[in-house]
Every structure is written in structure tokens, then in C-alpha cells.
Amino acid sequence: xxxxxxxxxxxxxxxxxxxxxxxxxxxxxxxxxxxxxxxxxxxxxxxxxxxxxxxxxxxxxxxxxxxxxxxxxxxxxxxxxxxxxxxxxxxxxxxxxxxxxxxxxxxxxxxxxxxxxxxxxxxxxxxxxxxxxxxxxxxxxxxxxxxxxxxxxxxxxxxxxxxxxxxxxxxxxxxxxxxxxxxxxxxxxxxxxxxxxxxxxxxxxxxxxxxxxxxxxxxxxxxxxxxxxxxxxxxxxxxxxxxxxxxxxxxxxxxxxxxxxxxxxxxxxxxxxxxxxxxxxxxxxxxxxxxxxxxxxxxxxxxxxxxxxxxxxxxxxxxxxxxxxxxxxxxxxxxxxxxxxxxxxxxxxxxxxxxxxxxxxxxxxxxxxxxxxxxxxxxxxxxxxxxxx
Amino acid sequence: xxxxxxxxxxxxxxxxxxxxxxxxxxxxxxxxxxxxxxxxxxxxxxxxxxxxxxxxxxxxxxxxxxxxxxxxxxxxxxxxxxxxxxxxxxxxxxxxxxxxxxxxxxxxxxxxxxxxxxxxxxxxxxxxxxxxxxxxxxxxxxxxxxxxxxxxxxx
Numbered sequence: 045x046x047x048x049x050x051x052x053x054x055x056x057x058x059x060x061x062x063x064x065x066x067x068x069x070x071x072x073x074x075x076x077x078x079x080x081x082x083x084x085x086x087x088x089x090x091x092x093x094x095x096x097x098x099x100x101x102x103x104x105x106x107x108x109x110x111x112x113x114x115x116x117x118x119x120x121x122x123x124x125x126x127x128x129x130x131x132x133x134x135x136x137x138x139x140x141x142x143x144x145x146x147x148x149x150x151x152x153x154x155x156x157x158x159x160x161x162x163x164x165x166x167x168x169x170x171x172x173x174x175x176x177x178x179x180x181x182x183x184x185x186x187x188x189x190x191x192x193x194x195x196x197x198x199x200x201x202x203x204x205x206x207x208x209x210x211x212x213x214x215x216x217x218x219x220x221x222x223x224x225x226x227x228x229x230x231x232x233x234x235x236x237x238x239x240x241x242x243x244x245x246x247x248x249x250x251x252x253x254x255x256x257x258x259x260x261x262x263x264x265x266x267x268x269x270x271x272x273x274x275x276x277x278x279x280x281x282x283x284x285x286x287x288x289x290x291x292x293x294x295x296x297x298x299x300x301x302x303x304x305x306x307x308x309x310x311x312x313x314x315x316x317x318x319x320x321x322x323x324x325x326x327x328x329x330x331x332x333x334x335x336x337x338x339x340x341x342x343x344x345x346x347x348x349x350x351x352x353x354x355x356x357x358x359x360x361x362x363x364x365x366x367x368x369x370x371x372x373x374x375x376x377x378x379x380x381x382x383x384x385x386x387x388x389x390x391x392x393x394x395x396x397x398x399x400x401x402x403x404x405x406x407x408x409x410x411x412x413x414x415x416x417x418x419x420x421x422x423x424x425x426x427x428x429x430x431x432x433x
Numbered sequence: 434x435x436x437x438x439x440x441x442x443x444x445x446x447x448x449x450x451x452x453x454x455x456x457x458x459x460x461x462x463x464x465x466x467x468x469x470x471x472x473x474x475x476x477x478x479x480x481x482x483x484x485x486x487x488x489x490x491x492x493x494x495x496x497x498x499x500x501x502x503x504x505x506x507x508x509x510x511x512x513x514x515x516x517x518x519x520x521x522x523x524x525x526x527x528x529x530x531x532x533x534x535x536x537x538x539x540x541x542x543x544x545x546x547x548x549x550x551x552x553x554x555x556x557x558x559x560x561x562x563x564x565x566x567x568x569x570x571x572x573x574x575x576x577x578x579x580x581x582x583x584x585x586x587x588x
Contacts, residue, residue, distance in 0.1 A: 069523070069549070069565045073530045076542070080550035091558040091579050094570050 074099045079107035082136035111135045112363035114378060114396075115142070115182075117167070119159045127159060132396050134366075134380050139398045158198075162255040163300060164362065166203050170196065170210065175227065179203050192225045192234060198248040200240075200264050202257040206230050207277045209262050212240045214248045221245055226277045237280035240264075241273050254298035256306065263306070265299045267357065270310075272299070288334055290324065300362040302383065307362060308334055309369060315356040318349045321369070323381070323390065338390045340369075344379055347395055440467070441475035442490070448483035449475055452490055459493040461537035481532045485525070489532050492518060492541050519548045523565070 069077065078100055081089060090100040104110060114132040119125055129142040157169030157176070168177035172195055178186045189208075192199075196213030203209075208227040222239035244264065247253050254265045265272040270289040275282050289297060294310035301307065305325045313319030320342075324334035340348075348355055348371055361368040365383035367390075378396040383389070440457045442450045458464035463476060478486060495518075499511050519526065526545060533542035552564060562569060571579070 069527060069567075072534065073527050076530060076534060077546045077549040077553065080543070080546045081553050085554035088556070088558050089553055089561065091571075091576070092561045092569070093567050094575075096567070097579070 070095060070099070075103040075107055078103040082138050083110060083133050084140065108135055111382065112366045114361060114368045114380075116375075117159055117161075125158075130398065132378060132398070134393060134396065137394075137396065139396070160198070160201070160250055162201050162249065163203075163257055166201075168201055168208075170199065170201065175208070175210070177201075177203070177208060187229065189227055189229075189232065190234070192227075193236075194220060194223045194225065198250055200244075200247075200249040200253050200255045200262070202255050202262040203229075204257045204262050204277050205259050209257075209275060209277055211262075211264070211275065212244055212247060212249070214246050224275070226280070235280075237275075237277070238282055240275075241282055241285065243271065243285070244273065254300075256299045256301050258301050258304065258306075263299055265297065265308075267296055267298055270294065270297050288324075288326075290334055290336075291322070293319070294322075296357060298358065298360050300360050300367070302362050302367065303364060306334070307337070307360075307367065309358065309360050309367075311355065311358060315354050318345065318355045320345055321348065321358070323367070338381070338392075340379065340381075341392055344392060344395060347377065348374075348379070350374070442486060443475040443477045444481055444483040444486040445479050446482050448486075450483075450486060450490055452494070453497075456490065456493045456497050459497060459538055460489075461539075463536065478536070480535055482528075485528045485532050488518075488521075488525070488529060489536065489538070489541065493538065496540065515544055519545060 074096070078086065078089060086100050086104070090097045111134045113134075115129060116132070117127055117129045119127045131140045131142055132138075133140065157171035159167060159169055161167050165181045166177060166179050167183055168175065170191065172191055174191050175189045176186055177189075178184075192210045194213075196210065199213030200211045201209065206229045208229060209224065210227065211224040212222055214221075220239065222242065222245055224237045224240055225234050226237055227234050243266070244253065247266070249255060252267055254267050256263045256265075260276065260278070262275045262277070263272055264275070265288070270287060271285040272288050273282055273284040274286070288299075288308055289310065291310065291312065293312045295312070295314050297308050297310040299306060299308050302325070305327055308324045310322050310324065311318060311320075312322060321340035321344075323337040323339075325337045326334040348358075355371055355373065357372045359370050359372055365385065367381045367383075369379045369381065371377060376398050378398075379392065380396065381390050381392045384391060438454055439451055440454050440463075442452060442457065442463075444450070454467070457476075458467065463478075466476060481489070495514060496511070519529075521529075526549060530542065530545045530549070533545055553561060556564065558569075561567070569576075
């Protein structure tokens with residue numbers, strides 16, 4: 045008979061001593077079991093003994109590897125604008141409360157500035173007193189700078205390489221509502237650049253604009269029209285607009301970066317009658333349109349729609365080959381999609397729901413980037429903090 | 434091979450079990466062998482002894498019958514049945530995991546692994562060592578290093 049044992053686990057040669065070996069949790073049985081244990085519980089598991097420590101590493105590497113967590117921050121609208129945080133781990137499908145996490149530090153630092161996140165792992169707050177931002181995945185370190193010279197409310201902010209771009213925003217009193225300033229995080233200085241294109245005037249970024257950044261440029265897409273403008277902070281110039289929507293049926297779209305690939309998520313139909321959600325991708329924005337990546341499965345679209353619920357906007361967080369999608373009207377519902385490295389195909393996971401919290405909803409969402417430490421899984425090292433494996 | 438309604442499985446210790454083919458093919462390993470035509474009759478199942486094979490067959494039978502039943506209420510009964518099914522000693526449980534892995538029966542593998550995973554999570558390392566009778570073979574220096582690396586989880 046063809047012995048179809050899984051190739052990663054070769055059974056220990058405990059042939060004749062099956063009876064004794066059966067009572068001991070080790071080898072492939074241990075690794076299989078550990079793949080069902082939530083990530084946070086693997087830390088004490090790795091402390092049990094050497095063989096368990098190796099089994100944890102092996103299980104994480106071969107059986108069920110860690111995936112980016114989604115961090116959700118809730119900021120109360122009432123002073124002192126306390127921030128609390130939760131995290132979702134798609135590997136173990138659990139939500140966790142982060143008690144002594146970045147939230148507490150963020151609240152103190154930001155005072156009354158609303159906490160926002162425009163893309164990937166960047167969290168920031170802009171107030172007349174200062175600009176505070178944190179690009180690291182768990183937001184344990186915050187940087188502060190003098191505020192931009194123009195007072196803005198909800199500008200488009202992006203970290204492009206070592207430059208933080210602050211553009212536009214809605215403000216009735218400012219003479220130059222389209223002004224763009226770039227903060228050089230290494231030199232600690234501000235410089236002014238070409239103003240934003242006129243169509244982006246008076247746009248509150250979090251409401252109307254979708255911001256994304258790769259290492260060189262900032263991309264700003266108008267969510268309702270799909271018109272995309274690109275800003276290069278090194279040249280200090282704007283390019284575009286580009287029309288990225290290949291499908292006329294898209295009424296709302298947002299962008300993000302998966303590695304070097306620009307990804308666009310679009311809602312099809314109209315807000316009262318959502319027909320579907322689609323993903324497109326491209327390695328370059330100048331090319332003719334984007335290529336289709338995949339559709340959200342119908343059963344997930346149904347949950348998003350949820351009879352009589354108007355789906356007028358969605359948000360997206362990307363980290364490497366992983367994507368989170370959520371509805372702004374139902375933020376307790378989260379969907380995720382992952383790109384399989386071997387086949388390149390994107391696959392949707394089951395939805396993740398969390399209990400609705402009383403009080404203010406999230407102002408900033410983003411994902412940590414775990415892949416920075418993925419090399420450490422193979423060595424004899426246990427999972428460290430959320431961002432380091 | 435002709436698709437007969439019943440197949441015979443032979444455990445590693447020589448005992449035969451006659452089962453419906455629909456039950457036997459819950460195991461992808463057995464299903465593949467039958468389809469490839471490379472299985473003899475009886476089908477030998479090495480590494481799985483009669484005690485464990487009997488339990489595996491019991492599990493597969495129950496789940497195949499349940500799938501045929503039209504009443505959705507049976508889902509809760511099935512969950513309760515599964516919970517009872519895994520109330521066995523550790524040695525049997527680990528053998529079941531091995532067998533489910535070898536025979537490639539996903540639902541049984543998930544069930545048994547989850548049962549043991551539930552025993553693992555939420556315990557301190559010392560409690561885990563006690564539950565599974567494991568000797569701590571870390572040197573004090575290694576143990577200190579692990580503790581320092583993972584300080585955040587122990588607050």
C-alpha cells in the first residue's frame with residue numbers, strides 16, 4: 045500500500061517500543077498539536093524543554109506559520125482620548141486585548157490629536173503643537189517633530205523612505221490649502237514642495253482619499269472616482285492623474301502596497317446594492333490598467349452586505365503577501381486574503397468577527413510586518429514580540 | 434479493482450476489520466490506494482494497531498452516518514459525541530493523532546490535535562511538564578536566556 049505519510053513528519057523509529065512512545069508527546073505528533081496552539085501560548089511551550097523548543101520552531105516553519113496580525117486601535121472622542129488596542133491573529137484565529145501596548149503610550153503622546161493610519165504600519169497624529177508618528181509595527185517608539193507650517197485637519201500623510209509627506213487637508217482658514225510639506229526624518233527638517241493637484245483640494249484624507257506608499261513615492265487615490273495622483277518627494281513633484289479602474293462598475297476603490305505590487309480593492313455595484321468586491325494589482329501605475337487578482341467569494345460578500353446594510357466604504361491594510369479588508373460601517377467584521385507564495389494565487393480566509401466595543405470606534409488600523417523576523421523561525425529561537433518573527 | 438461495497442482493513446497486529454467503502458474512504462490515504470488500484474484486499478494498515486484502528490473506524494462510521502442524516506440538529510449531537518470520543522488516556526490520544534495523520538483524515542486530526550492543544554495552552558511551562566511528564570533539559574543559562582527573550586509574555 046502506498047504509505048502516504050505527510051512529507052514533513054517522518055515518524056520516529058520507535059518501531060518496537062510503540063507502546064511506550066505512544067505515551068510521550070514528541071516528534072511529529074507534538075508538532076501537529078503545536079500548530080493548533082495559539083501563537084501567544086507557544087511562548088511558554090518553548091520553555092518546557094529543548095525538544096519542545098525545537099518542535100515549536102519547526103511547527104511554526106512548516107506546519108502553520110505566523111501571519112501578520114491586525115492591530116486595531118480605539119480612541120475615545122472624550123478627553124483624555126484614551127486609546128485601547130486589540131490584535132487579531134489569523135493563524136490561531138483569536139482576538140487579543142493588548143493591555144500595556146502602544147495604545148497607552150500613544151494616548152499620552154498625542155494628547156488631543158486624533159490617531160490616524162494612512163498606510164501599512166504608520167500611525168500618526170498631527171496637531172497644531174506637533175507631529176507625532178510611529179512607523180514600527182507595535183508602535184513602541186514614537187517620534188516627534190515640530191508641526192508643519194500650515195495648519196491642517198486630516199491631511200494625507202505618508203512615510204516614503206525616510207521622508208514623511210504631509211499634503212493638503214481640510215481647513216477653512218489657511219491661505220494655501222493645497223500645500224505640501226515634507227519632513228526629512230533623518231535631518232529633522234521641513235521643506236515645502238509643489239502644491240497638490242487642485243482636484244484634491246479640501247479633502248479630508250481619512251474620508252475621501254486612499255493613501256499608499258512604496259519606497260519612492262506617495263500615491264493618493266480619490267476613493268469615489270479612482271483618480272490617482274502620485275507624488276515623488278525627492279523630485280518634489282506630482283504626476284498623474286492616472287485612471288486605475290479597469291472596471292466601470294467600481295463605485296469605490298482604495299489602494300495599498302503588497303511588497304512592490306500596487307493593490308487596489310474595489311466595490312462593485314452601488315452602495316445600496318453591493319454586487320461584489322474585487323482585487324486588482326500591478327507592478328507599475330503607469331501601465332495600462334491593473335490586472336485582476338481575485339474576487340471576494342460570494343458568501344463573504346453576503347456577510348459584508350448583511351441585508352439592508354449600506355456598504356459605502358471599506359478599508360484595507362496590507363503587509364507583504366497578506367491583506368485585511370474591513371467595512372467602515374461594520375468595523376467589527378474583518379476579512380483577510382493571502383497570496384500563496386508557490387502559486388502566486390490569492391486565497392481568502394474565513395471572516396474574523398469581534399465583539400462590538402462600546403464607545404468610539406477605531407481611528408487607526410494597520411498591520412504589523414512579521415516577515416522581518418521570519419528567518420528566525422528556523423533557528424532555535426522562540427517567537428518574540430509581535431513584530432519580530 | 435472492482436468497486437465492492439465493503440473493504441477489509443488489516444491492522445499492524447494482524448486483525449481484520451470489514452467496513453463499508455464509504456467509511457474507509459474517509460481516509461484519503463486509503464481512498465487513493467483504492468482508486469489507484471494498488472491496494473490488495475485486505476488493505477494493510479501498517480503502524481496502526483487494532484485498538485486504534487477500531488476507534489478510527491468508529492469515528493469514520495459516525496461521521497459518515499451523520500453526513501447522511503438530513504436533520505441539522507445532529508450537528509450539536511455530533512460535537513458532543515466527538516467530545517466524548519476524545520475522552521481517552523494520553524497514549525491513545527497521541528496514537529490517534531498519529532493514525533489520523535498517517536491515514537490523512539483531516540477532521541479526526543483537527544479534533545485530536547485541538548484536544549491536546551487545549552491541554553497545552555494556558556499553562557505555565559512547569560504545569561505542562563507535569564501534564565505530559567517531560568523532563569526539563571535546559572541548562573540554567575539556557576533557561577534564563579529564554580526567559581529574557583520572552584519577557585513580554587510573562588508580564
